[in-house]
Amino acid sequence: MLxxxxxxxxxxxxxxxxxxxxxxxxxxxxxKAMLAEVSPARIEARIRKLVSFGTRxxxxxxxSDTRGIGAARRWITAELTACSKAAGGxxxxxxxxxxxxxxxxxxxxTELVNVVATxxxxxxxxxxxxxxxxxxxxxxxxxMDSLGEAPGANDDASGTxxxxxxxxxxxxxxxxxxxxxxxxxxxxxxxxxxxxxxREARAAGTNVEAMITNDIIGSSRGDxxxxxxxxxxxxxxxxxxxxxxxxxxxxxxPATEADTKALAAMQAELLPLLQAxxxxxxxxxxxxxxxxxxxxxxxxxxxxQLIQRRDRYLRGGDHIPFLExxxxxxxxxxxxxxxxxxxxxxxxENGVVYGDLPEFVDFAYVGDVTRANLAGLATLAWAxxxxxxLRLDARELTNDxxxxxxxxxxxxxxxxxxxxxxTDSAAWQQFKDVGRVTRVTLPVSKDNVVFGVQAVSRKGxxxxxxxxxxxx
Numbered sequence: 065m066l067x068x069x070x071x072x073x074x075x076x077x078x079x080x081x082x083x084x085x086x087x088x089x090x091x092x093x094x095x096k097a098m099l100a101e102v103s104p105a106r107i108e109a110r111i112r113k114l115v116s117f118g119t120r121x122x123x124x125x126x127x128s129d130t131r132g133i134g135a136a137r138r139w140i141t142a143e144l145t146a147c148s149k150a151a152g153g154x155x156x157x158x159x160x161x162x163x164x165x166x167x168x169x170x171x172x173x174t175e176l177v178n179v180v181a182t183x184x185x186x187x188x189x190x191x192x193x194x195x196x197x198x199x200x201x202x203x204x205x206x207x208m209d210s211l212g213e214a215p216g217a218n219d220d221a222s223g224t225x226x227x228x229x230x231x232x233x234x235x236x237x238x239x240x241x242x243x244x245x246x247x248x249x250x251x252x253x254x255x256x257x258x259x260x261x262x263r264e265a266r267a268a269g270t271n272v273e274a275m276i277t278n279d280i281i282g283s284s285r286g287d288x289x290x291x292x293x294x295x296x297x298x299x300x301x302x303x304x305x306x307x308x309x310x311x312x313x314x315x316x317x318p319a320t321e322a323d324t325k326a327l328a329a330m331q332a333e334l335l336p337l338l339q340a341x342x343x344x345x346x347x348x349x350x351x352x353x354x355x356x357x358x359x360x361x362x363x364x365x366x367x368x369q370l371i372q373r374r375d376r377y378l379r380g381g382d383h384i385p386f387l388e389x390x391x392x393x394x395x396x397x398x399x400x401x402x403x404x405x406x407x408x409x410x411x412x413e414n415g416v417v418y419g420d421l422p423e424f425v426d427f428a429y430v431g432d433v434t435r436a437n438l439a440g441l442a443t444l445a446w447a448x449x450x451x452x453x454l455r456l457d458a459r460e461l462t463n464d465x466x467x468x469x470x471x472x473x474x475x476x477x478x479x480x481x482x483x484x485x486x487t488d489s490a491a492w493q494q495f496k497d498v499g500r501v502t503r504v505t506l507p508v509s510k511d512n513v514v515f516g517v518q519a520v521s522r523k524g525x526x527x528x529x530x531x532x533x534x535x536x
Contacts, residue, residue: 092523094237095442099362101233102438104431107225108422111282111430113139114221115422120202122253123174123210133249136200137177140228140247144181147232155235155245156182162260169207169253178257179247181231185445188474189240192449193265194441195275196230196244197258197382198223199251202420205409207252213410217422218398220251222282226434233438239445240476240521241273251279251382258382266329266389273528274351274444275393277382281433282425286400293429295367296436299395300352301374303343305387306334330390337531344372345514345531347392350450353491354528355394355440362439366432369399370490376401392528396433447525448477451517456510456532465510467532468503469517478522482506483529484513492516492529 114120117136126134141159148155160178164170179200184190202216203209215221224247231245250256258277265272284293309327334346349372356368375381375395386393402424410419453470467482479499483492497520498504516529 095362095439098233098237098438098442099435102229102431102434104427106232107222107229107430107434108425108427110143110225110228111217111221111425111427112422114200114224115215115217119204119210119212119214120200120216121210121214122176122201122250122256123171123208126175133201137179137247137249140179140200140224143228144179144231144245147228147235148181150232151235154183155231156184158182160261164250164253164256164260167254170250170256171208176249176257176260178249178261180261181235181245183231183235183239183243183245185240185242186238187240187476189449189476190242191271192241192273193270194241194243194445195246195261195272195386196227196278196437196441197246197248197276198225198227198278199249199257199382200224200247201249201252201257203252203407204419205407207407213419215410215420215422217420217425218282219280219406219420220278222280222425222430223278226278226281226430226437229434230438230441234442237442239442240447241445243441243445248382255380255382255385259385262385262389262391265391266325272386272391273347273449275383275386275391276355276396276437276441277393278396278433278437279381280397280401280406282430283398283400283402283405284426284429285402285424287402287404290400292399293426293432294365295369295399296433297369297371297397297399298352298355299371299373299375299383299397300348300355301372302334302346302348302387302392303338304374305384306330306338306346306390309388333390336533340531340533342531345516345529347450347528348387348394350516350528350531351392352394354444355436356491358440358443359436363432363435366436368436372490396437398429398433443525444528446521446523447527448472448474448519448521450527451480451519451530454517454530454532455535456515458510458534458536463507463509463511464505465508465515466503466505467515467517468535469530471500471502472519474519476521477519479520481518481520481526483516483518484508486512487514 125132144157202214204214248257383393408418457466483495485493518526
């Protein structure tokens with residue numbers, strides 16, 4: 065092993081031999097086929113159908129077959145059920161109802177229904193759960209107006225239609241991890257449907273490895289005339305919710321039993337990473353890196369803007385309840401937002417058309433965002449579980465770096481990959497495949513870079529990177 069005491073030129077050659085730019089492989093034929101199957105025409109038809117219900121306000125009519133959130137929900141369930149039938153029944157579709165108590169934006173106890181389509185995984189990874197969601201409720205200028213028109217074409221029929229397309233395309237294939245496709249209500253009233261599912265998942269000990277919410281993904285055009293149909297925003301930060309919960313706990317604020325358990329789980333899982341300097345390497349950050357790399361590899365010319373915030377400034381979406389319970393969760397949104405077409409009563413004033421209407425949706429762009437989702441979900445669902453027990457040896461002063469980890473019991477794991485990046489880089493820059501070993505020493509200083517280790521499947525799919533804790 066070459067150390068820094070050797071000649072600098074020889075050291076440089078050694079480093080060059082083991083390092084490469086951390087570029088993902090060209091997508092496999094099966095992934096290419098799924099990407100090609102994504103249909104902007106189907107997405108458009110579903111967005112227009114959702115708009116046709118007039119309003120999908122969470123507190124709107126549930127009895128009508130043509131108007132209100134009840135009619136919209138039953139149509140979503142029927143569409144997903146038809147996709148399941150076409151795929152041989154492998155997609156398990158169900159309506160999961162619950163009673164939301166009266167609160168700030170819910171005037172009385174109300175039954176809400178999550179529409180959940182589950183594609184079971186196989187083998188050793190089937191307990192790993194990957195969730196993708198959109199919210200099917202809508203609103204207008206008055207968040208409590210359950211009667212007025214609220215077409216919600218972009219917010220969030222676009223996300224709902226994308227999730228439905230993902231479910232229908234992916235149901236025809238088999239994946240190692242279990243995939244959950246959700247259309248949830250109550251987002252505009254306080255993230256209610258997503259919070260219910262996340263709360264139940266944490267209470268049941270469900271291994272949610274990743275969660276993506278697609279919210280406002282319908283337009284590539286901004287309110288100042290900007291146009292960028294080849295970019296999306298990906299909000300990924302797991303530190304902010306952890307800090308918020310710890311601050312609340314330290315202030316002795318009241319918390320429910322579920323909140324207390326969630327906080328304890330987050331402390332056990334995430335605090336050691338934080339204390340080891342991993343504030344930018346929590347599971348949510350690793351998920352963001354994976355999704356960006358997978359989408360950009362599968363869609364040349366398309367870029368994912370990775371933003372280290374939990375959401376847009378002081379705003380939120382359905383990934384937040386997952387973050388608050390310690391799960392890796394991110395939000396995908398369009399590159400710009402036009403607020404004349406968001407949370408507005410449909411109308412025309414001074415020649416300006418207001419309202420969240422289908423004519424302001426770029427259906428081809430929604431198709432590309434759907435493909436970006438698909439690339440990230442499929443490659444992660446085919447990958448192994450993240451490495452466990454990763455340690456960075458800090459017992460001696462040395463400019464080399466030694467990493468060690470527990471062997472995986474997944475028979476599909478073919479080997480391991482060490483990745484690293486400069487501390488000011490958001491994405492992995494270098495990697496070395498090290499085979500089926502569980503300990504490796506590299507001539508790279510731990511003082512200057514951030515390391516991770518991935519498990520790699522026989523087909524070449526890499527897990528989310530694990531961040532090493534120090535071995536002292």
